[in-house]
Amino acid sequence: MQKTIFIICDGLPDRPIAALGNKTPLEAAHTPNLDKLAVDGISGMMNLIGPGVRPGSDTAHLALFGYDPYVYYSGRGPFECLGIDMDIQPGDVCFRANVGTLDNGRLVDRRAGRIESTLPVVELLNGLEIDGVKFILKPGLSHRIGLIARGQGLSYKISDQDPHVVDVEGVNTVVALDDSPEAKFTAEVMNKFSQIAIDKLSQAQFNYERKAQGLVLANVVLFRGAGIFPTGLPTFTEKYHLKTAFVAGAPFYRGIAKFVGMDIISFSPDEGVTGLPDSNLENKLNKAIAVSQDYDLVFVHIKGADTLAEDGNYQGKVEFIEKIDRAIKPLAESQDFLVVLTADHTTSSKLKIHTADPVPLTIRGEGVRTDDLNNYSERECAKGRLGTIQGINLMPILVDLMGLAKLFGA
């Protein structure tokens, strides 16, 4: 069985851009290695969730892993918490949280001046108990915090307290999103937590120090994306019986991979794998190839193109795609691997958001029924012989290519 390397180029596809001569960044970029994979493989298009459904990064990755996000997705929280190695227990409600700044009751900064560390905030609030619910906090990168509410009778069916915008009066009141007593109780507890956190932070010693230093205060915990770890979720290994590793720089994506029980490959700081546009992609790809010795399937997540598109920087996106191309050269030239090349969603550089446009998909390796494409791009792959598939179809197709799919019937 060939080893499989599955490359997820986050937000790689785009829409045609007038300033690029009506090409997409992928079409405008010089990508001999991506193109070689398409020439040597079979291609098609993929709707991650369904036609016209805009995928989040989390729901898109669940679909890529073969998990129906309509069954298994509740909110972003668990991925954030898992991404920073928090321990989630059944019944926990998990949140993505930020430290922000209130000024005379108005929310003026959602990131408290991109505060370097949230450790003092976490130390003040971690372990707090309200109405039998325990709050567990852990610092994430910069202004970010992983937040878990642990107790009996909680529900993730609640609204965000984070207003998502600044220059508004205070934070949102959390409300129940269904009629259950659990949602009502959880909303009440979270509103209490919100107020208690504001009260405690406003009187905290470190905020007096920040004020003295002329820094904005870190006096509110904003939280959103309530979610749970779903009961009955099979691990990736239980589903596919493949030894699988996930290679990524950004914690959130590692969190999604941990959610389904994958092994996470980590990097030392001097390897320069950051999950940002400056990431050292050669090091990332070479690590993926190296660890494939010990795994059947290695996912590689490459973030930069999405970040640049969300900033509207289509020219930077073109250059980043060429950087991906150079890093992928060893895979394009080797015949040792089954290679999957695709994206988790389209990111429009013009709209600066994820869009639902289908993403190009190429599979190259032993046993594939090749087609006659000339390059890897949105419009070329749409001519490919795979046709258009859904995100959750891809893993079953791969497992079948490997000769490992279960027979239905006899």
Place this chain on the structure above:
Amino acid sequence: MQKTIFIICDGLPDRPIAALGNKTPLEAAHTPNLDKLAVDGISGMMNLIGPGVRPGSDTAHLALFGYDPYVYYSGRGPFECLGIDMDIQPGDVCFRANVGTLDNGRLVDRRAGRIESTLPVVELLNGLEIDGVKFILKPGLSHRIGLIARGQGLSYKISDQDPHVVDVEGVNTVVALDDSPEAKFTAEVMNKFSQIAIDKLSQAQFNYERKAQGLVLANVVLFRGAGIFPTGLPTFTEKYHLKTAFVAGAPFYRGIAKFVGMDIISFSPDEGVTGLPDSNLENKLNKAIAVSQDYDLVFVHIKGADTLAEDGNYQGKVEFIEKIDRAIKPLAESQDFLVVLTADHTTSSKLKIHTADPVPLTIRGEGVRTDDLNNYSERECAKGRLGTIQGINLMPILVDLMGLAKLFGA
């Protein structure tokens, strides 16, 4: 209305094979008549069950007939029993069974030396009653037996007693596959039947005679594929109001056709229609054309390509495909019929198993929107204008082509 002849080439599609210059057997074969059908018709690809789902022959045929196998499929048993003209009643649990050989308690041969007839085994055990359950047996081809358990409160949710491999200690203990008392009871009764059959066969006169002749003993009945006749299954005629015949050499496929109530066309031994690679395909196709006088729709099942691929004999598969091509010439040259040319699944000659790769599909006849393909093959049909459909879509498409589909709405 044109008469329709629907040709199912079992296991015809394959994956590219290095020794064939990276062609599939279908691509490597010289097939002017199959190609003419594709040139004159409309083509596409078909996932019998769904993308990445490996179809069994039984589930694939149900899908081809337009029956959702997730609704109507329980196990292989009923098709085996119907294929040899056993009478199935509601509540019966049906099995595919073999006569095998135990040697000092070890299973050494699952086919008792491919024993010529199981008649003595059947005569010894047919009519046996255990705990109110009656066992009905009938000889199939060679070592095969159709086995029915008839009684109150039985369930098909039980595991196989047949270990599927040789050189193991005895047979498997049947276990219930759900928590129902019916499954538990059925498992207990089947384990009793298993042991009683071993005891009776071990002391049977014919086995003493086999031993004296130096033949391996036929002293165990191996059974698997428990299944029922589902309640509420509409017949093919009820579903489509078409007078339909099924032409096949192999009993199992006739069993699937009987399952949905089709008329079965039989052959006399001198017609040479065997369901094996040596089958006389001209006689089979000519019979199909002849009986089409009396039917609206005639299915023709051609088995050989699958058998050869499961033996890894890709060169034999190429030759058999050319044999199919010659037999199909009258259909390719006549404009009198709506012709459907497809397969029930891909069989990889390299992996020697069914795979989930989509199968090529061509429809030729009056009213079809033709396309511009050059031949009938996996990679050419992937460019066809039918796109990619699911197995259960095909019958509705055909019925509509015939102008007989029901209007949804007004």
